[in-house]
Amino acid sequence: NKTPVTVVGLGLMGQALAAAFLAAGHPTTVWNRTAGKADDLVARGAVRAATVAEAVAASPLTVVCVVTYEAVDDVLDAAGGGLAGRVLVNLTNGTPGQARRTGARVAGLGADYVDGGIMAVPQMIAGPGALILYSGARAAFETHRQALEVLGEARYLDGDPGTAPLYDLALLTAMYGMFGGFYQSLAMVRAAGIKAEEFTPMVTAWLAAMAASMPAAAAEVDAGEYATKVSNLAMNQAAFPNFIDANRALGLSPDLLLPIKALIDRAVAEGHGGDGLARLVELI
Ligand code: NDP
Secondary structure, X not given: OOOOEEEEOOOHHHHHHHHHHHHOOXXXXXXXXXXXXXXXXXXXXXXXXXXXXXHHHOXXXXXXXXXXXXXXXXXHHHHXXXXXXXXXXXXXXXXXXXXXXXXXHHHHOOOEEEEEEEEOOHHHOOOOOOEEEEEEOHHHHHHOHHHHHOOOEEEEOOOOOOHHHHHHHHHHHHHHHHHHHHHHHXXXXXXXXXXXXXXXXXXXXXXXXXXXXXXXXXXXXXXOXXXXXXXXXXXXXXXXXXXXXXXXXXXXXXXXXXXXXXXXXXHHHOOOOOEEHHHHHHHO
8 A cells, every 4th residue: 555656767766766666665667768777676566657647647756757848748748637636746957047957847736836956866765864855745745754764864844845956956066065175185295196095084083073073163143153273264375375386386277276265365354364264055
């Protein structure tokens, strides 16, 4: 008596989602533009739908996970009126604006729309640490919460379908900043003949120590007060040319660092040299 679920889009992520529903005992119908990607899932008990319309007709809940919202539009074109009275959960990465437009379109088709952001890689789906953020039609989310919990912790944010993508993009922004800095640091030590694997344990410990200061920075941002006794912008400005110069001397591009230097320079020029780094939030 588990809810039948349809998964549309069987890329790396969609295959993981469909496999999780199957493993949890949900009758699972699948569709992918390139039909062969369903073969493994069908061998494990999934039903292959011949068309998107047939796929959405098979279940009260359809989960879409394709590459972009342009692809989502193609899927909706093909689903047509068949979505009426059903629930569409869209886990494709996109912007808040795309999510809101899609929500309006789906509502116009007579269906309930929930948007989502997957904070996990496919290998993490249905395992510990997988978090999926949802926003949009609350009653529809609650109706299918149990099924969605199969994929990972299901956290509902609010009724605006744009909210989950906003959180998703903000979290990924923090991630890309972190990886950008990490890769630059690996290029630096490698250029000096040091093995990345030797250096990396120091990076993980250092970043964990620095992450511990984030709640205090968040309190500064919320209060709009950045005076610091820890590490002020004037000192950071004085040190920053060292990063640029050392990277150039190693034969490396300092391009990832230059926008941060520009922000610090501007903050000091505007008279904020005594403030902490979190002041930069005001300049972005
Ligand atoms: P893949 O590139 O592996 O798969 C893309 C999927 O989109 C394929 O099923 C592809 O079909 C389908 N597709 C592309 N264009 C169309 C179209 N016009 N009509 C119908 N289907 C189309 O990507 P992933 O599965 O890795 O990612 C899917 C979504 O999940 C993306 O939005 C991604 O940002 C998000 N995501 C992915 C994560 C990851 O770690 N992989 C993590 C978190 C989110 P076909 O097989 O026919 O090409």
